[in-house]
Amino acid sequence: MPYDAMNGESDEALLAAYAAGEQAAARALVQRLGPRAFGHAHRMLGDRAEAEDVAQEALLRLWRAAPGWREGEAKVSTWLYRVVSNLCIDRMRKRRGGAVDIDDVAEPADPAPGAEAALQGRAREGALQEALDALPMRQRQAVVLRHLEGLSNPEIAGIMDLGVRAVESLTARGRKALEGLLAGRRAELGYDDD
Amino acid sequence: MTMTDQRRKEEGTLASLFEAERQYAPVPSGDWMARMEALALEEQPAPRPAVPAAPAPRRRSGWREALRAFGGWPAVAGLAAACATGVWIGIASPETMTTLMSSDSSSLLSALDPASGFDYAMLGL
Structure with a gap:
């Protein structure tokens, strides 16, 4: 074929x-x-x-x-x-x-958007990656699968060998921790007025 | 509510940050992709040889089945011989049988009877 x-x-x-x-x-x-x-x-x-x-x-x-x-x-x-x-x-x-x-620092990917948007995009990406790195492993895994890979909670439950409720709890705690870690950088990252 | 709507609702104030991250998804280099393709081909099992079509099962005719049921050609030959003898007896002229019966019927019967009068006497019959 x-x-x-x-x-x-x-x-x-x-x-x-x-x-x-x-x-x-x-x-x-x-x-x-x-x-x-x-x-x-x-x-x-x-x-x-x-x-x-x-x-x-x-x-x-x-x-x-x-x-x-x-x-x-x-x-x-x-x-x-x-x-x-x-x-x-x-x-x-x-x-x-x-x-x-x-060397354990997030390396930017290969985006090719223009000028200011690219800089802000990279800053956001770097900041988010740093914040993700600070999360406990399972929380990070759940947040990445849910919010960056865009998977459903039942799919994540299958991947992580957990129940759906446990996944929801992990992602909720992960988001809360991220909000705390990024709270002081909202203006810098340009998402406080989104 | 779609899954995307549900997810955005969960994301709250982080929604735009996650959205930006989804757009700037890390992309592997072309070199790495080429190496992965070479590795996939290297690990791939060899193509399976084409399997020849199985021969259609031989249809057995009704005659063959009947022949097998009777016990094969030798049995059928014996049966045919017995039938032919029966037919011959049926159509042959009755004089032959009469002659046989009348010529010396007692000796003929004794010849046909496997036990003699003496044997029956000994058995008390």
Whole structure:
């Protein structure tokens, strides 16, 4: 099947085609899932190089799981978010247990908007990432999945192995903590008058 | 209320900040994407060989089934021979049988009877 024809296929159908040896499916899955895995890892870790490593490891696990994947057992995206999240939490635990890394600072992504908006966008992004980094791991995970990845609470519950109520509680506490952390920077970030 | 509306309501004063962050989503480099594609292809199982179509099951005719039920060709040959003998007996002239019965009927009967009069006497019959 040609690559373009695969754009309308579900992740699960693409994974089945990948396991059957269709090269176009491999390319389509990388284009679809690569940025998602990387983006989530970046938001969790705030570090580009680490996010690349984590996303690569998660994708590698997906490719190896593909031949034994049973249709209807799990959603590919949920599975991938879960693996990325767990790998990120492992790294964050190691980080906290080890020496402080001076490079552990959020690196801006590759936005290309113009002038002032770009500067403010980067300032906001940096500030939010710093505030996210200060949250407890599970709160950060829930807030990122809910408010940055845009997932539903039941999806997040599946990823985090929690009940929906627990997810709602985690995101609520995370938002409250973020508001406190960013309270003094509203004017600087240009969102107090939004 | 849609999921997006619900989420924006939850976000409250942080809504614009989250919205900005969603727009400036971290994007992987082209080099990393190319490496991921190469890795995916490297890990991909080999294409499955085309499976030849299974041959259609052979249809068994009713005659073959009947032949099998009778026990195959030898049994049917025996049956045919018995039938032919029966037909011959049926159409053959009755003189032959009469001759056989009248020529020496007692000796013929004793020849046909596997037990003799002596045997019956010994058995008390």
